[in-house]
Amino acid sequence: MIETRLADGTLVMARPLGLADRSQLAEGYRRLSPESRYQRFWVRTGGVIGDKMLDRMLAGSVEEHGLWAVLDPARDFQGLGAASFWRSNEDGEDAEFSCTVLDEDQRRGVGTLLLAVLWLVAYRQGIRRFTGYTMPENSSAIRWMRDTGAEAEWDGYKVIFRWDLANLDKLPASNAGIALAERLAELAEELLDGDSAS
Template identity: 75%
Template sequence: MIETVLADGEAVVVRPLGLADRGALAEGYRRLSPESRYQRFWVRTGEIIGDRMLNRLLMQDPGNHALWAVMDGAREYPGVGAASFWRSSEDPEEAEFSCTVLDADQRRGVGTLLLAVLWLEARKVGIRRFIGYTMPENVSAIRWMRDTGAEAEWDGYKVIFRWYLESLDAIPPTDAGIALAERLAEFSEALWQGA
């Protein structure tokens, strides 16, 4: 668990999620706008996340899967956003990174904060690259991924991004890139000791 503040000074806690967080994760999914659910899961669904997806997300597999959330205990619903990585079975040095932030909390540095935490968690277990996917119409996600140093390619259907986790020099001097570098420095001692 990490106590920190968002860019606007709001105090938050960043922590891993587990099976006890099932109800909170389901509520966070319900609170997403239909467009945000579509951009994250690529299907038009209702407000209910299925048991199978909840089980898959919440079943921690140390070294292969991690799920962390940003929480604000002062709110009625404390969830702000969550992100996960899944190690590739074909290439154990690569993991898929995904992130979801509640609509009202987007553009507050939540995604960058979560990227930094999972970046360090992944490095600790030997993951060297994150891969992320987004639809071509998700312009804000594309901009954020590039601004945090990810390389992009287009496969004719989706945009594929890769962050090289050992190459901090590749993080650009954009606002998001600077924020990422600062978060990596802030959390490195707590999360990456001896890695």
């Protein structure tokens, strides 16, 4: 578990999620707006996440899969957002990255904090690239991914982003890029050398 502060001074914790967090993960999904659920999961569903999806998200070894959340212990429902990576079966140095932040907590740096945490956790596991996907109409996600240093490619259906985890020189001088660089520097010692990534 990691304790840090958001840019507005809010004390938050970042920690990996496990089977005991099943009900909290389901509640976080329920609290997303229909549009946010669609942009993240690409399906039009109600506010209930299926058992199969929960099983998939909460299972897997730490070498192949990471799922972390940012929590505000001062709130009744503590979850602000969560992010995950899945190592590719075809390329062990690549992993699919995805991130979801509750609607009311967007633009607070939660996503950037989650990207930094998973960046370091995945790097420790030998992953050197993150690949992320978004729909072309999701302009805020596209802007954030570019601003955090991902390179974009359009395949005719979705936008594909790739972060080079081994090359911090590619981080742009945007506000999000600077914030990501600062988070990586803040967390590197603990997550690359410590026990927080397990």
